[in-house]
Amino acid sequence: MGFFDSLKKGLEKTRKGFTEKIEQLIIGYAEIDDEFLDDLEALLLTADVGVPTTNRLMSDVRQGIKNRSINSPEDLRPFLKNRIREILTNDASLPSAAAGPQVMMIVGVNGVGKTTTIGKLSHYYKENGEKVLVAAGDTFRAAAIEQLEIWARRTGSELIKHTEGADPAAVAFDAVQAAKARKVDRLIIDTAGRLHTKSNLMEELKKIHRVIGREIPGAPHETLLVLDATTGQNAINQAKLFGEATNVTGVVLTKLDGTAKGGVVVAIKHELGLPVKWIGVGEGMNDLRPFQAEDFAEALFGDK
């Protein structure tokens, strides 16, 4: 199964929800009138796109009608597809380590799937022939270390761990030292889930980030914020506050196969300019994919 097929399959629910509704909408109307536009707005809002981004898209659509790029309801799908693709496209290039290990730090609120994502990421990089080390930086949640240990064993990655309740910055420090000594290609550091509103926990995160940067200048080269696709508008606050604390470079959108909506991605990219880097489309080891705006928009609005 190629990338496209599996992505499509994973996104089927998303797509069905979104496109079918748009199609129904298009079939239901012979021409574009106010009611049609209201329904379209409702559709975007129900996809968790959020009010500001929906307003922006709606004004684009109105503009399109005015300047005749949209003449009938049928023109709407390609138009919206293009707009969303434009918003989602990420032109920033990946930062990379000049030499030594590429360091990644994974952050996010509780229960979004950070540890699972690390399992999948390490599998992905292992498959690419890299030597991977993971660090069990979630020393708070009961049994989080065990969970990562199981993943490390599954994927054949090396693991650095302390005990529950240990200082996560110390874990990060040890992991960076080990990564350098063992000459691994990639170090992925887990952190405990935390609500972005807890200032003391965000300070802890800053400290971890600082410690890593002190040991390897420029590291972490990537800080990924893991977001649950079922999350609503609060995802934007999460991205904002985690970004302020740790200079987030990208988003991993998980549980995308479980929800009918993918709109949160559009809102985050549009409002914060933060690109989506990976999407989780299933529970298996292989179900993490690099995010591609083109493909995503295609799968969302493209022909079946």
Place this chain on the structure above:
Amino acid sequence: MVFEGLSEKLQQTFKKLRGKGKLSETDVTEALRDVRLALLEADVNFRVVKDFIARVKERAIGQEVLQSLTPAQHVIKIVHDELTTLMGATQSRITVSSRPPTIIMLVGLQGAGKTTTAGKLANLLKRQGKRPLLVAADVYRPAAIKQLQVLGEKLEIPVYVQEDNKNPVQIAKAAADYALSHARDTVIIDTAGRLHINEELMAELRNIKQTVKPHEILFVADAMTGQDAVTVAETFNNELGLDGVILTKLDGDARGGAALSIRAVTGRPIKFAGMGEKLDALEPFHPDRMASRILGMGDVMSLIEKAQNSIDLEQAKEMERKLRKEDFTLDDFLEQLRQVRKLGPLDQILGMIPGMGSLQKKLQGAEFDEKELKRTEAIICSMTKKERRDPSIINGSRRKRIAIGSGTRVQDVNRLLKQFVEARKMMKRLQEMQKSGKKPSGFKLPFMH
């Protein structure tokens, strides 16, 4: 923030309408446009919003504006009342079976917080004098069983586990029998979370339900959930027949519109709210507070109640009397500090005050320093009683002793004393201002920077 304060926004909308006696249709429509946005921003499901707005509109048009209120306030009142009614009464009771054990089954999506909630619920019941048994029936997620075991250990509550058994139905059944023979009167089953589209999981949950016949099936939902909350809750309710809802992660800044959506589609009461990482952070759900929160009006009620619980009224009166008489001592000052600390971390308290949401972010860490508070406490505690009563006797050698005793520097002691004198002056001025009706300005306590 797009939505810091619906009240202010509505105030704007209604500026031109001041003094009107009745709410006309145009007034209401205009006001409800803002309400609709507020609800959508709060992640209330679109369908639910539509119904709700229609309902409020019907109720509001033609109403006489109460004399004490502006039209904007009146619309908010109607919206708030309606929202509170919709969310149901406070109902944080668990059905107790006349024949023990009472069996509670927790269900929900992955990452909603089932395992943690199981621990919190067991802890709550234990404190109410029950003898709970936790059951690890999530056999899929790596280390989920271990997580529950660790929680059980911390809480000193037994956890029923069958390490090698991968059949959650059998585990649940055996656990119920175990509870009966070991005199545990409440059984809390932590089930596996999946994505709701997974028919396999639903079948498994249905099987557990049929086998152990739980008295309560509680749906654990993340307060940050977006529009999809409706679909998820509907599916779980249709498949299993829910008895109640527990909303988790309400200690974050999500407005929690999902609460309304879930309530609207299931009709089931929201019983508890998860308010933090600690194992005692499970609180009864308050519909009126949730209404304020969804509308973005701050959690005023929670704050009021918290303050009432924490600050002893008698003590407060005594303090006021002392302030008036100017015999406010360092002892009183210490007392005051402690009361402030009892309220909880300052930045969290601020978040509950309407309009302070954005301020809270700015204040985080820098302005209110918990450490500084602790240090201040240590310094005062290192003084003798006499010194606390009359700081003017604290000379150089006393300062040195206090600094050593509290593990601070003489400069810190000096600063505190200076600040105390200033605070005393400020309080006096504040009182005078209150009398003359002026607003205080530049009022600072020593732990504010």
